Amino acid sequence: MSTMKRAKKTTRPGRVKTPEVAFLEKLAGQQSTKYRLAKGFGVLFAIALVLQAWALANVFSDMALHQSFSMSFLVLGLFALLVRALANFGRERVCASASRDIRYGLRRILLSHLTELGPARLRIEEDAALSTRVYEQVDALDDFYSRYKPQVFMVMLIPCVILLSVLPISRIAFFVFMLTAPLVIVFMIFVGHKAAQANRRQFGVLAMLSNQFMDLSQGLAELKRLNQTDQARVRLSESATNYQKTTMSVLILAFLSTATLELFASLSIAMIALYLGLGLLELLPWQVGSSPVTLTQAMFLLLLAPEFYLPLRQLGNDYHAKQKAEAAATDLLEILNVSVNQGVAKTTKTTDAADTVPSSQKVDTKDLLRFQKLSWLDAGRYRFAPITASIQAGDRVWLSGESGVGKSSLLHLLLGFEEKYQGDFLVNGQPFRSINLSAWRSTLAWLPQTPEWVNGSIRRNLLLGIDTPSDVALRAALVQSQCDEFIDVLPAGLETKLTELGSGLSGGQMQRLSIARALLSKADVWLLDEPCSGLDKETAQAVLVTLERASKGKTLLIVSHDTHPIAWANRHWVLTSGGLHEATV
Amino acid sequence: MKRLSNKTAKLSLKRLLLANPWSFVIPILLGVSASLAGVALLGISGWFISATGLATAFGVGVFFNYLTPGAIIRFMAIVRTAGRYGEQVSAHNHLLSLLRTLRLWVWDQRVAKDAANLHEQSRGDLLQRLVSDLDQIIRWPLVVFLPWLYALVAYLAVAILAYVILPDLLWPLAIAGTFHVLVVPFVCGRIASHSVHVGQILGVHRRSRFVSLFSALITLTIRGHWKDYSQRLAQLDEKQRHTEMRIQQAVTLGRLLAYAVTILLLMSSILLLASTDPLSGRWVLISNVQGTWVVGYILSLLAVNELVLPLVQSFVAQGQSQVGLRRLNQLHHDALPQKVSSTDAIQRIECKEWRGFHGSSGMGNKVLDLTVESGEQVWVRGASGSGKSTLLASLAGDCLSSGNAFINNEPCELYNNLMYQTRLSYLPQSPYIFQQSIAANLLLGNPEASDETLWAALRAVALADWVKSLPNGLTTLLSFQGRNLSGGQRKRLALARLLLRKSPVLLLDEPFDGLDKATIETICHSLQNDYKPDILILVSHVGSRIGDSSRVIEL
Structure with a gap:
């Protein structure tokens, strides 16, 4: 008991790592160099982002106030945009290559493992189904490794960088970001959890529907002999319609998570724009007659506002990648867990060597x-x-x-x-x-x-x-x-x-x-x-x-x-x- | 919907788009308004802030009407959210109705196939691929068409703003728009499409080689040749990796190009709007151009850039949909002209120089003449491989044949002739049991049958006691392909289903295989009394009472 308690303490409370998650992380660890490089590109991206906002803000405010601007700021802004594009390009390439290396390496391991298992592989599943696991299921990890995993880092990095650069300029904007970011995350988790559940259920129903289609299709010859193809068609049509109805009721809830994100993102952009506008007009109720920010600073904040929420939104879009990968990992682990057990054999070999001679x-x-x-x-x-x-x-x-x-x-x-x-x-x-x-x-x-x-x-x-x-x-x-x-x-x-x-x-x-x-x-x-x-x-x-x-x-x-x-x-x-x-x- | 349900129609992306136009209009409208609101939110905010800054600088800040732009900004924020939400919900609703339509289309195509070809397509993994193709294709409007449309509309909206600011701006905007919306996605899609296609073919090839090699794993291993063979598998994998890499490169390169176009567009717009002032060395906006508007314009362009970026990826996804479509269209089959023949009960089957054979191998029975009259029972015997089952299948119209057949003395084409086939009942060597309840499986024989009738049929094949012993009785759900049944049970259940049809002609292929004497006796008794057909043709290597009283045909 006491050892168990100790073991629990070492892992973070409330977050027990499932074997699937551990498996996925272990595989990602093989490509840590590439992922580190991707993080480097990410940092470059974030810096370019802030630089671009600052340079363009200068151009914009000059344009609005003086109808003229400094070309060097404009060039700097556009150069920052180019750096962003290049950093993104590099990041995507590196992550895609990491994902490829992980997947093709894993596939080689799976193939040689299955070969070693020999006839024992059939205890897992028949060959056709195994081929689905070795090919389709391994490829199902792609989105996780090429998009979701690097995106997790960006979700932490970009808001932090933006918060840091906003802090010296406007306390209010800083607090708007600070307040909405956790709210967004909390709502995401709250609604996302529900959505994940709904998603799983929907996945199950969809699998059932595909199964029914498969079943009726495989038995089509029999249905033809029994002259029942029309009835089967009616059944297919009915169950598809029913599925549509039930799924839609589920999806209406599931998309709420995306909608919350959108709402927060849109509203805080609107809020910051209004605050800045009123501030510039010196009409803020608590400081009438003076402006909290200059126009340049206001522009800077406005340009950063949408970027603050963008990585979170992308992560929300890629969330299903994680679910898909975990589902695939379950199937792959099942293969890898059937061991050849050569290690055990070696130990017995030494013990019974004395008897053998x-x-x-x-x-x-x-x-x-x-x-x-x-x-x-x-x-x-x-x-x-x-x-x-x-x-x-x-x-x-x-x-x-x-x-x-x-x-x-x-x-x-x-x-x-x-x-x-x-x-x-x-x-x-x-x-x-x-x-x-x-x-x-x-x-x-x-x-x-x-x-x-x-x-x-x-x-x-x-x-x-x-x-x-x-x-x-x-x-x-x-x-x-x-x-x-x-x-x-x-x-x-x-x-x-x-x-x-x-x-x-x-x-x-x-x-x-x-x-x-x-x-x-x-x-x-x-x-x-x-x-x-x-x-x-x-x-x-x-x-x-x-x-x-x-x-x-x-x-x-x-x-x-x-x-x-x-x-x-x-x-x-x-x-x-x-x-x-x-x-x- | 009507277009798709047309049984002779081929599938195309265009047809997919127009399949159910009215339910597609709603997501389009919602999505367009959400995208526009997103662009406008940034643009108006930029204008608003610069205008307020300007107003204050001129000392007229107190009189600035901030209420209207403020309200517009909040309105845009809400439209963007609500629009995006509504778009997702309604688009998925549309998608699901497409799935239904497509499934039924596939079903119709398969029903139109003749028996021999149907068998080939019924292989598990082929069907599996078909199902995943369907899922791939229905996503096309959502992941390819809609984003493209949004980008296009956003460009048009920005063009209006550009026109208001300075009509000359339309030139760079039009060129950039062409590149963003048409050239870059299409070129990248084209570059990738070859790789996508090759990748799909390789995938199929790789998979079948895997199954083929692993099914001979032990033989190859003990002969010491596994390594060579598995290396070829690895080579295929390596090729696949290359195609995958090329696809990914096309996507990332496309995105980089899209960025480059945006940068050039911004640069050229500014150059059109401003000229250098030799005195201060600064760039001055040309007259009649408001700085606040330019700010709004540039911010809108940056927002449009975000809408354009996903296009490349979605056009590569289009390649995948197209490969899926091509595969589905291979199913396409023009409706067969139904062979007409009378619907009278079959009294007499006569076959001359008859030979049934399998299309793939040409194996079958030797040529023979055969006549069966009403009231007759025939037992076909012969060594394994003599073609007993093939002969029976050809008589049932399930398998290719040569020679002439006469039904009730009229010449009749047997193969794939529905009118003929509905008048007889045929128990194939391995009948299919559906993943439904026992009752539902039996009702396929006669949808109107009462429970009592079902029990009677089960008693006739000696399955009643077994079904009674099940906790759920007739409503017991059977597993996929009846895997939780033994071979004998599966066959008897299929036989019970056939008996419920009460058709005058019964063709049975090895109905007694793997059954004990008492069960065979029960079935024989049923076939000779309650369920006695006019014509019975039996293929069996097991002797039975019914066989003993039959005319024997030795193959």
Whole structure:
């Protein structure tokens, strides 16, 4: 308890940093040099602003009073305006480049992180949705880094600079600014908070509306079959109208925040103008007959008045950028928080090194794979219970068990994507952590439930990542996997395109192509994850027969449910939550 | 609205602007008055202060009428605030009605598509992009058109003031205005538009490559080639970064140019208004020009400058809207001429030299002749990949086919023929379940059905007990694409929906897949009694009672 209290004290009261905010700040920290440069440009901008107002005020008052003016003041004023423009130009460039560096760097990190996660990435979301996060969501941070973040500094800087320069000239104007600025901020926060809430709700409703549109659109074929497209149109139209009504009632409130700002800005400009005007006429009730300011000073104040509120107004406009960025950060953090946990693996490695050495001496090196009390404990829960078993080269092992017991996790471990295991895992007598991972992986072939395909021809997919084999070898692999039957009747043969859309090939045919690919890769160890579960019984049987013939002489570990028994496997393991036991074949 | 709802119309920005002109007039008027009030507020204040200063200097300050200008200034302040507020509210109202119109337009285009093409567009990410395109486009009037209009009107207002002061001022003003409102935004928009376009294409490309590569991640990794492939992904990203940089450069450069134009305008105006006095070395305003007015004029110009600055960015945004529009217009589809055929109940289906096939791969069943008469039940069997499902889909008019079909002995085009399709019920291999309640999903089969009818249909497919066990029963909301249902439940729910249509022809694709014996038995019983169709064509690899009593077609 006491530590918690202390922890609370260190953070500012009432402002607990959410992980999203911390994440966004950490990323901004990478570009601190650029942001510092941007601040420098900001300071230049503010100075030029005051200089311009002062020079033009001199020109204006001379013009009004004497019908003449000094050209040097005019040139100075216009020069200050040019400096402002240049400072702004530099600031925008620097901030845009900082935002780019942050975003593209983050994207690289995300991509390599997802690569390291391997199959574990699918625990977060499917690939298409992940691509949205990696591209769209990362770009959603742009406005935050290129506009909102630098603007926060300007919002503090410019009013301060203006207040300082106003102070020696007119106390009254100083107080008008001093009084309205906090009021503006308070009202902004007050109304802005409400607006943010309303905004979030509106966002939710809009998402729902898009969802409805998506849902009806995706099922359009079905609606056509049911002859219900007109009813769906009416529904779309009605919900859009309803949405318009509810949103408008929300927006009327939300825009109040902008309106308050505008009101304060306009009124204080008007107030200062009137005060200055009356002051110049020497008609102010409390000092009739004398003027508090000269015309030049009055002009100076008038020129600065709108600039005082401008940065605040811009920040108000960019406020949604912050919300958007925080929403995106939530999604991105979800990816980055799924850890590969190599750090944990290293510590266990040192602790069990002592056990490994004696046990590995006992190990018969003719075992291709050996698991010794191998388990995987993730967040206090067993991904799979400790198992002890071994596989010799040439074994064809059928691994069955209920879903969720960790069959796929064991395969992912063999593929080298998970290193968070406990116990010993030996390959050819060597601890798995010490072997050359890429050499080990090159002996593997991977045949998952949904075969892995890239966009491109069947040929390109078969030869994915391997050296081009001779035509004879290719043909032989096709015949052995019985792909020749259906490829030969395809109009484009091996050049038929496989796309994300599917190709018109059936699930069984895709699995056969997978087998052909495994054969072509000359891998000795085949890992299969429920290769038949998406297929109907007949097709599954046929694929298994092909697999039996094609995989002779290879080492196989096939995960398959009892509904698709692997009759020809020479060993049958059953994995349960209690561990692994070998069933009689 | 009428123009857009015209189903054959293509979309354009102009059409978008005129979609609902009357509701657009209000935000325009409000926005214009707010912008003018903003410019006037500064201009009048400047004039007011210099005039008061002058009056005092001449010792006539006491007689100066400060009430009227004071009232005008306060009025301007209020108009600016109220106008801006009203503009935002009414413009968003307009925007939302545009969203509705556009959505319905997209819907109409998609309804007009034929089945095979429709399938291609129904992919999740494509649709997602469509939705975000819509959101992008509807913002066009708000972020591009209105700011441009305000800048233009403000320029016109300042031109009146300039004319009053000195008609010659109109020259530099007109030139600067042309640059500010037309040349700079359009040129920057043009420069950026190429990059915007390339960027959009790259974005799509990058995304599909990501999905394609990651779907083969493990294979590529274990083959040791992941690095090469992921490097290509990084290259695409690098290209994207360059286009992004070019767009941003165009925007910042445009803004700098706008500033430069303002500075030149101020300089040239002053040079026109004043001449150097050789005695004092100071610049003196030429005769007939009031210094107080000049002050007001210059301040107004500075206010106009603020209105002009956002234009460049909004013209770059226009490029994005245009790319979105182009993509939406690809959806555009001229209304199909509806094929006419009789509306009599289907008594007889006869197909000669018939072959159904997929447009993309050309795969399908082998050519066959087929005749089904009223009262018949047919069981289509065959090995996986023999084209059973394709044959059934082609009979349902859902998929391309070759050969001749005769309905009730009359030649009839089956593919995409609504008149034909409404007279039959077809259960595809993976039917779509909507993200609505169970009842709403079922009512799509028959909107007039009573609750009792719905329960009867659910009993017929052995789902009634399951629905009863749900806390919300028939009103249970189903998740996206029915993901909280098992494959078997999804199919049975779709079957119940079809049974509610009571259509005389029933085409079922693998209705028994993944079901236990008792459930298959229940469904067979329903299909042979309460829900018996005149013609039943069944594709199944599972044996069933109904299959046993059917004529078998082996593929």
